[in-house]
Amino acid sequence: MPRTSSSLLPRLRRVRRAARWARKNFARAPRMVRIAGGVAMLLAAIALLNIVAQMVRKPTELFFLVGHSLDKEPAETWARYGPLFRRHSTAAITPELLAALAQVESSGNPVARTYWRWRWSFNPLSIYRPSSSAVGLFQMTDPAYAEAARSCVRGNAVTETGCGFTSLYIRTIPSHAVELASVYLDRQVADVLARTGDVKASPQQRQDLAAFIHLCGAGPATAYARRKFQMLAGERCGDHLVAAYVARVNAIKRQFQRLAADDGD
Template sequence: MAAWALLAVALLLVVNLAVQVVRKPTELLGAVVPTSPKAPAETWAEYGPLFEAHATDLVRPEVLAALVQLESAGDPLARTYWRWRWTTDPLRVWAPASSAVGILQITDGTYAQARRLCIHDHRVARDGAWWDPDACWFNALYLRTVPSHAVEMTAAWLHVCAADALAGSGTAGPAEARRLAAVIHLCGRERGAAFARRGFAAAPGERCGDHELGAYLARVDGLAAAFARMGAQGGRR
């Protein structure tokens, strides 16, 4: 009887692993392809041109760079950790903590919305007819694991969400815009709007997922300052 129970558990684990790989194929890639985390200078050297090409007036290159460094250390195949869950679904008891993928750890929900956007000459454009020069092109082919796609989608999505949040909260200086973009990226659109209404300040002890928001914003501020210096010094070496 014990042998049958062990066999059933082993079979369930194998099936669960297969299901998780189907749901999130990058888990398999990340397991077989060597990881490539980068130091901040290496991240800027490799992706600096992408950050500068896709920046907007609300989402600056150094902000995109800081988010990439925090989320993945510049690794396109960065994965989330796996965790146990108390659930009645046996195929979700042991699974990735998030659907997030790529250098900016874009979740399924954000991806579904951000892939309808793009950046043209540092301005946000939306998907539309293929003959419309002001519309996005080939967005259906955008992938979260492709760094250029991930950076462009994230810049466009954060700009749209930040602009909406500021519409009801007035203007924001560079520091406020940076922190607002970081909150939207980590916590979502609604939390970003609430953050703007509170005067761009995190509530005491406020958390988003596993992160303490105040500490996360402090790290974004520090990294953004470092990346801004790299950009000013022509730091793509």
């Protein structure tokens, strides 16, 4: 212990000397240099505080340390999560649709995060922050999670009985994420179709509607269903063209259908 103390003392003295030297030279610097230096230090402090604040608000942002190392090609996604997609599928939300949405949203990465975005705000801690609360295989947001966590999938059907502790589900755990997504989309598809009255939907139209809901939410999806499932040219939700998003989901879904067929051979 004495050796440790004796080795630390010289280091502390060097740090104090360096700090005194920096203060002395900073005080002697021209006024504009001092102002610029002060502003730079203030901005650096705000940036550091903002990062800490965002991590507290959304701890899953710490998964930036993992980055894209858990991204997967479609075949890997199916090999890893295929049994989960099958177990938690429903009549409307097929295993291949779940797989396609997971691939499009996160490349099969269970801890995928959303991007960060600049926004003008008088609150310095809101200027640069995650674009949404989305996280996990399906990039599920907090409101969607709160709605889905009340139910579960049992026997490939959504139910509110015998669900146990689904309210404690974690979106970065693949089995939880798949079940939550299936519950949310199955319920939303049923609710949207109920609101549209006499509109009849084929299985493919139900799956397109599910992809639409996943991207845009129930409001725009209801309008889409009332148009007899006709896309509007140039319609966007967030940063995505809706028609392009749904087409991409369908294209990747066909890949997973081939992978599922290969499993059955």
